[in-house]
Amino acid sequence: MKLLRRFSIAILSALVFALSLAFFEYTSSMEQQAGVSTFTISALFVLYLLYSLPIYIIGGIVYSHYVDVYFEKIKFRNEVLKYIMYILVYIAGGLFIVGLLLLITYLIDGEVSGLLISNIFILGVLASLLFFHISLLVNKVLKIKANEPFM
Incomplete structure (x- = not known):
């Protein structure tokens, strides 16, 4: 059941992120320049969804599973401290997954110099x-x- 919940959270997150x-x-x-082709908003959405969905499904589900396993062993007395710790751990996870993807890109292409690494x-x-936050909401x-009550 938890895997299905994480899978739905990953899909929702990818949809919100891509949108x-x-x-x-x-x-x-009105802002487009003449002679310069641009993407429609739906094309951009599909493009970002195609890139983000596998990362959310593979990286997000696996990482959140390990975070939840680890945090189940810790008992927090203060909910604010627990929230801050989760924030810090998820920030570290985002940095780790992007670093891993950059490493894979480097190993395949041999360089990452064309990427805006800070933005990534x-x-x-x-x-x-x-x-x-979507997992908290769900x-x-x-x-x-x-x-x-059941009706």
């Missing part, structure tokens, strides 16, 4: 925090649904 990037990167028709690390951190909704 956010598509809106951020979209060039409206920022996107990794934002993606991991998005995964974490878990909260499921907890509320479980407490509702």
